[in-house]
Amino acid sequence: MxxxxxxxxxxxxxxxxxxxxxxxxxxxxxxxxxxxxxxxxxxxxxxxxxxxxxxxxxxxxxxxxxxxxxxxxxxxxxFTPADVRDLFDVRESLESLAARLAAERSDGVGLARLEARLHAARAATHDRDRASIAAANAGFHADIVELAANPLLTSMMGPLAARTHWLFRLTAQRDPARQCAEHEELYAAIASGDADRAAALALEHVADGRAESLALAERWSxxxxxxxxxxxxxxxxxx
Incomplete structure (x- = not known):
């Protein structure tokens, strides 16, 4: 037994x-x-x-x-300022590529999921819920990578997901309404299939947060x- x-x-x-x-x-x-x-x-x-x-x-x-x-x-x-700089260097390249591919390959189901992220971010911004804003914004970027339908890109972006979410939470005092507006512009470009515009907007959106995020990083160093x-x-x- x-x-x-x-x-x-x-x-x-x-x-x-x-x-x-x-x-x-x-x-x-x-x-x-x-x-x-x-x-x-x-x-x-x-x-x-x-x-x-x-x-x-x-x-x-x-x-x-x-x-x-x-x-x-x-x-x-x-999470030193050098870490934040390195994260932005990689995100600027890979997220603009993800947006381009998402515009070329997205489908109705994926776009609906991306739009739901926008609604969640708007609601969190209205409620001034910083944790939910960070989660919704990180999810929006992750969904774009999924829409890109490129397994190699997904595997490269995977290790950055937690750090990107963390960065959004640590820099939650950045203007969330502005981030919502930029995400809505990016969503519109992806939904319309405009790959060039989607890539340009993604690069501009990521780069726009670099200086402020680096300044904030000095405070928590x-x-x-x-x-x-x-x-x-x-x-x-x-x-």
Whole structure:
């Protein structure tokens, strides 16, 4: 007779639960850039052991949301001005391509989903709900990538999704009404199949937020964290 198997949640589900909880708290700016993540405290808060918690932290590091520093532990990624600049460099190129392809390949179902994002952003802007504004705007950009119907582009943009959402949340004081208006213009170009205009508007829209986002990044930077050391560590992990 075989022994009875445990019926409680497995390590994988505990890891996923810890990952989702911490990801949400970082994306909603409850945990700030540079904030230390104390394993003992987090394990108690989330009611998990340290093994699934550490697995969740490694996954969040792959998302670019957490930094694991030897002999120091985990902290919310500092998201330095250099990180913000690098994110804009990549977004300007890839999101304009995504908009061009979306205009060429979109269908009625995809356009309806994109329009629903616009409605959600308008409602959140009316309610001044910063978390919902960030989520709707990030979703709008993600939906354009999906409409582009290019698996390689999707795989390249995937790792940027969390950082883009986080950036929108951290820069939520930017004029949301203006962002809505720019998104509506971009939607109109995609819906009409005007690929050149869609690409130009996407580039202009992303580039428009660069200077203000970099200025805001200076406010949440932590002087005790060396941005060059952070960047070097990321390069080593990516090589």
């Amino acid at each position: 075989t022994a009875a198997q445990p019926t409680g949640p497995g390590r994988g589900s505990l890891r996923d639960r810890a990952y989702e909880a911490l990801r949400r708290r970082i994306l909603e700016a409850e945990l700030q850039p540079g904030e230390r993540l104390v394993e003992r405290d987090l394990a108690a808060e989330l009611d998990v052991s340290r093994i699934p918690l550490r697995e969740a932290l490694r996954r969040l590091e792959a998302d670019g949301l957490v930094l694991l520093v030897p002999h120091r532990g985990a902290l919310v990624s500092p 932590h002087p005790e964290i060396d941005p060059q050391a952070v960047a070097a560590r990321r390069r080593r992990r990516g090589s």
